[in-house]
Amino acid sequence: MDEAIVVGSLVKRYGSFAAVDGISFTVNKGEIFSLLGPNGAGKTTTIEILECIRSYTSGDARVLGYDVSKPRDAREIKKLIGVLPQDFSTFENLKVGEVVGFFAGLYGGKHEYDDILQSLDLSNDRNKKFDDLSGGMKQKVGIASAIVHEPEIVFLDEPTTGLDPGSRREVWKFITRLKERGKTIFLTTHYMEEAQLLSDHIGIMNRGKIAALDTPQRLIAQYGGCKKVELKLKDESLAAKISQDFETVRKNDKITVYIKNTRDLNRLMVETDYEDIEVMTPTLEDVFLKVVGINLEE
Amino acid sequence: MMKFLSVFSVTFKQWFRSPATVFFSILFPLVLLLIFGFVFAGIGSGTTSIYIQNQDVVNGTSTPLSSAYIDALNHTNVLDISLIPSGVDARSYAQNLSSNQFFSSYRILIIPPGFQNETLASAYAIRLNTTYDTLNSTLSDFAQFIPPNDTAIIQAGLGALKSYAANATVGNVTLTFLSDPSDTNALIARGIINSVAMAFNSQLVGGSSVINTQDQSLNARSLTSVDYYLPGLIAAFVMTNGIFGLTNITADLRKRGVIRRLLSTPLTKLDWILGNILTQVVIGLMLTLVMILFAFLVFRVVAIPDAFTLLAVAIGVVAFSGLGMIFGGLVKNVETSSALANVVAFPMMFLSGSFFPTGLYPPIIQSISYFIPLTYFSNALRSTLITKDMTGIVFNLGILSVIAMVFIGIGVWAIRWKEN
Numbered sequence A: 001m002d003e004a005i006v007v008g009s010l011v012k013r014y015g016s017f018a019a020v021d022g023i024s025f026t027v028n029k030g031e032i033f034s035l036l037g038p039n040g041a042g043k044t045t046t047i048e049i050l051e052c053i054r055s056y057t058s059g060d061a062r063v064l065g066y067d068v069s070k071p072r073d074a075r076e077i078k079k080l081i082g083v084l085p086q087d088f089s090t091f092e093n094l095k096v097g098e099v100v101g102f103f104a105g106l107y108g109g110k111h112e113y114d115d116i117l118q119s120l121d122l123s124n125d126r127n128k129k130f131d132d133l134s135g136g137m138k139q140k141v142g143i144a145s146a147i148v149h150e151p152e153i154v155f156l157d158e159p160t161t162g163l164d165p166g167s168r169r170e171v172w173k174f175i176t177r178l179k180e181r182g183k184t185i186f187l188t189t190h191y192m193e194e195a196q197l198l199s200d201h202i203g204i205m206n207r208g209k210i211a212a213l214d215t216p217q218r219l220i221a222q223y224g225g226c227k228k229v230e231l232k233l234k235d236e237s238l239a240a241k242i243s244q245d246f247e248t249v250r251k252n253d254k255i256t257v258y259i260k261n262t263r264d265l266n267r268l269m270v271e272t273d274y275e276d277i278e279v280m281t282p283t284l285e286d287v288f289l290k291v292v293g294i295n296l297e298e
Numbered sequence B: 001m002m003k004f005l006s007v008f009s010v011t012f013k014q015w016f017r018s019p020a021t022v023f024f025s026i027l028f029p030l031v032l033l034l035i036f037g038f039v040f041a042g043i044g045s046g047t048t049s050i051y052i053q054n055q056d057v058v059n060g061t062s063t064p065l066s067s068a069y070i071d072a073l074n075h076t077n078v079l080d081i082s083l084i085p086s087g088v089d090a091r092s093y094a095q096n097l098s099s100n101q102f103f104s105s106y107r108i109l110i111i112p113p114g115f116q117n118e119t120l121a122s123a124y125a126i127r128l129n130t131t132y133d134t135l136n137s138t139l140s141d142f143a144q145f146i147p148p149n150d151t152a153i154i155q156a157g158l159g160a161l162k163s164y165a166a167n168a169t170v171g172n173v174t175l176t177f178l179s180d181p182s183d184t185n186a187l188i189a190r191g192i193i194n195s196v197a198m199a200f201n202s203q204l205v206g207g208s209s210v211i212n213t214q215d216q217s218l219n220a221r222s223l224t225s226v227d228y229y230l231p232g233l234i235a236a237f238v239m240t241n242g243i244f245g246l247t248n249i250t251a252d253l254r255k256r257g258v259i260r261r262l263l264s265t266p267l268t269k270l271d272w273i274l275g276n277i278l279t280q281v282v283i284g285l286m287l288t289l290v291m292i293l294f295a296f297l298v299f300r301v302v303a304i305p306d307a308f309t310l311l312a313v314a315i316g317v318v319a320f321s322g323l324g325m326i327f328g329g330l331v332k333n334v335e336t337s338s339a340l341a342n343v344v345a346f347p348m349m350f351l352s353g354s355f356f357p358t359g360l361y362p363p364i365i366q367s368i369s370y371f372i373p374l375t376y377f378s379n380a381l382r383s384t385l386i387t388k389d390m391t392g393i394v395f396n397l398g399i400l401s402v403i404a405m406v407f408i409g410i411g412v413w414a415i416r417w418k419e420n
Helices: A043-050 A069-078 A098-107 A114-119 A134-149 A165-180 A194-199 A217-224 A238-245 A262-269 A284-290 B003-018 B019-040 B043-045 B066-073 B090-098 B115-141 B147-166 B184-204 B223-257 B258-263 B267-298 B307-330 B334-351 B363-369 B373-387 B388-414
Strands: A003-014 A018-028 A032-036 A059-064 A081-084 A151-159 A184-188 A200-207 A210-214 A227-233 A247-251 A256-258 A274-280 B046-056 B077-084 B108-111 B176-178
Touching: A003 A032, A003 A043, A018 A043, A018 A200, A018 A210, A018 B115, A018 B267, A032 A043, A032 A194, A032 B388, A043 A059, A043 A184, A043 B388, A069 A081, A069 B363, A081 A134, A081 A238, A098 A114, A098 A134, A114 A134, A134 A151, A134 A165, A134 A274, A151 B258, A165 A194, A165 A227, A194 A217, A194 A284, A200 A217, A200 A284, A210 A262, A217 A284, A227 A238, A227 A262, A227 B115, A238 A256, A238 B019, A238 B115, A247 A284, A256 A274, A256 A284, A284 B373, B003 B019, B003 B223, B003 B267, B019 B223, B019 B267, B046 B066, B046 B090, B046 B334, B066 B108, B066 B115, B066 B363, B077 B090, B090 B108, B115 B184, B223 B258, B223 B267, B223 B334, B223 B373, B267 B307, B267 B388, B307 B334, B307 B388, B373 B388
Parallel strands: A032 A184, A032 A200, A081 A151, A151 A184, B046 B077, B046 B108
Antiparallel strands: A003 A018, A003 A059, A200 A210, A227 A256, A227 A274, A247 A256, B108 B176
16 A cells, blocks of 8 residues: 555535535655645645544545544554644643653653754753743754654644744755655645655645645646746736736736746747846746735745 | 653643742642631630620729629630720720721620629519518428428418518619620620529529530540631642643643644543543642641641541542533633633632531521532541541542542543544
């Protein structure tokens, strides 16, 4: 069995409102899967269903072959997964070492965590009170607590939010090392660069549905095109004509044009009277912008 | 390590390292014990202050009978008597003296002029009439047993007695007692004054006591008010720690997302509850031991805990943690569940007799106290710590155990261990 997570036609309703509206996707073992989407898209509800802490209305969700809706299976799943929730918090009067030790104790057996603390640069802080740590350090303690029992699947819900760029890169390296050790990683993030850099597959959720699902490269190719051109027009009336010929997005006084091939790029540059032009390679952010209609990082 | 022991370890450290919670769990009860012990110490001492103005004075000296009456009041050891000079206005005098005190409630007994003369004159008349009636009825009922000559002599004597009695008048000596209607201690003073007056009446007319009382203490040692408050305060604070501890801790952790994180681990609801209850039991036992030690050091109260004390504290913690879980589980809003816990906990403290004996309450409130769980917890601790009354221990612990099982059962059912 190569699938770590299989979700089929999953629905979660609150009255008439569908927080998760018939989504289906598969996460293979050993890959990094990112779920992206604006606030309220249904990402956290989906993750919580997979973590067996929230029930669902209909459909099917399996983690490592276990059915998340069955209590006995849920008990097995909880032994095999590690979780970092958004804004990780814990018993604030405990020391770093005690927090990680506590989570290790919940899984039975003896779990050494010195290496984990060292790899997250927490060794020197193990006797610091959790409450006295910075936001980034707290997040690292959360990550350590999530993997202390060597889980097969790690759910990381916005693991780098609030971290400085240096710490963020450390966490990226750590996630990559987890993948190299064969762990399956289910990630949500607000940082498109992070998702693009780390993910094997990406699902973009919007209003409870999966709006796009593929590898980052294919998503960019499908939605971003060959190049994107950011134009500041001399004559604003030209914008309407460009929008008829190409996919465009307006942003303040600029228009972003998605080009599918080099010939179209040449035509645009020759035929358009512009004040300023910038030609760029599309990114996942452009995909998100086109699929969801808003910029996640703003 | 079993998972509930992991929970105990972290929740106990979390509690112990928080100065505010340690203060409210352990130090605040000590402060209350100190206040209760000093403020209400006078109630248990059995003395009620009273001013007495003796106006029955001849040549500047109190008459022997009025002095004897005051002595008799003094010997009851219930009244703390201060004398007011006979020539002054008693009300103003007492008012001036009492105005220097924080609570200016006072009582005055006025013995009127002529107290001795009128009392003796009345006693003389009553004795003459009683003697005449006794002899007269004896003569008419038992004439066959009395020789005729003696009958004539007795009848002559009866005639003389009748003429004396006709000249003697039965007066009415009235003592005046002044008090504030809201002063509950005045009831005690009035009862003592009446009892002593009745004893005097009886003695003066030649009566003798048929019914007497003999005081025997229920306990090997005399008890003070702190003996009463100590188990009550321990019970009350173990209760509040139990109710608020689990409710507030869980609510706070839920609000900060900690419970959500724990839900995704193999930790079960039962592990979580057991670990937290164990923490509360340890806190309860620490509170009990600290309170007992403090009561001994400050008030010399000897309360020796035994196995039943530990059992009572453990069962009490389970019962009230269960109640806290019910509040936390049934009412989703943190503030509302906390307010509900307050609404239930504070009346329980006063209705249960933890602070004041329920015997002082009106009958309806006394009846209510039987339905208050804290009543049985306080009584169990009082039995095990102070009176060492095995019947009381078994009875109260039995009822408390049933209450604990019901509360914890509903509490386990009520507490959420999954998101909706």
